[in-house]
Amino acid sequence: MQAPGTPTIRIGYFPGCSLHGGGRDYDESVRAVSRAAGVELVEIPDWNCCGATAAHSVNKKLALALPARNLALAREAGLEVVFAPCAACYNRLLSAHRALEEGGASTHDLPTLIGRSYDGRLRVVNAVEYASDIVMRRLPTPSESRLSGVRLVSYYGCLLVRPPKVTKFDDPEDPTSMDKILSALGATVLDWEYKVECCGAGHSLARTDIVLKLASRILAAAREAGADGIVTACPMCHTNLDLRQMGVMRKEGLKAGIPVYYLTEIIGLAAGIDEAVLGVKRHYIAAKGLTARQKAI
């Protein structure tokens, strides 16, 4: 499907633990759109967990050393770009990369801790960068958009844009990079105020009550904006807005849910990829038929 004359390229891939479990639909859609765009995803050999919120909450050294091992493995495999679809993995890999780049006290002697060296010649990209800089440039533009009339809000959450010193990506208070992709795909992108509000993130299991409260506000704002769906680029955000939405609905007596999509699912749907291949059927809140809905209008 890739635009004619576009040669296949190889990009490093760090799926992260979620995409092998609860975020399986994200992995499926990432792989499907990559295939369509002629990108061969090369998984970092024998990668380990980035440590996520747990590691940086209790042990700073570990929080840098765990992702640092992955950076070193990526370079050993000759990779120059690593795509991390999970916003938390992206953030942790980049934090370790920056600590190693800066040198001095902040490195905590990382090469010794991991027993490997790292030359720093790696670019870590998040899902929005991967979509805009790589996938969108390699997919042909369909003559007629499959998403015209579909109203979406982009939800960036926390770790794609914060802290700006680490991410150096988009505006941390009012990011627009995902909105631009959705507009380019022909969807109607709605303005709303919850783009970068926290969903409760890692508290999903231990303090579900907090997550239900925060998710409820985000979902209500999306409903008020009149969205047909919320678009995320993070498996944790997806869990808290999709899986936890069942709890919000129960608590608030709501009958209809609002579907929550991964950015890569939307790109796949726009490119005409079957929603079963994209993993849309695995959502907790029914999300099938987004493009069919548009046809029916």
Place this chain on the structure above:
Amino acid sequence: MPISVTKDTVEGPLSRELEALADVRVRECYQCGKCSAGCPVADEMDILPNRIVRLAQLGEFEKALRSKTIWLCASCITCTTRCPREVDIAAVMDALREMSLEKGLADPASKEIVSFHKAFLDTVRAFGRMSEFPMVGDYKLRSLKLFQDILAAPKMFLRGKLRLIPKRIKGRGEVRKIFSKCGW
């Protein structure tokens, strides 16, 4: 009670430990309260984020280390992003959590959150990766929340989202060594 921020309070041993661990200077904070105003979990906290920074300035660490706040912080980094004095408050929270556990002062009522972090890291140390099934089992044993979220598991399973046998990486020994070198 009059309070004073002196060289002794801002340069005490715990202040130095905190500033080194978080790579921040808490003395830069002028107490505008912007961090607390934007904090999504402020209403759950026993001490607001700007007050935590104040306690650190005053050298009154015990209150901060025993607080619920440090565990309730969701690490969304909104505070750090907005701080006009460039104090990395999220990093202060990280450092205080680490110090709190190390000194055995973690708030007993925040056991669920502490158990979650421990269970998560137990799983990563054992397999090299996080896997929901063993991680949740470990969490339940640690927190004794045996029936919490029991309905989510079959829903996950039906959607092919629950891997019953965790994936083990080849470099497990290497990962375990990293854990022990980091003192965890």
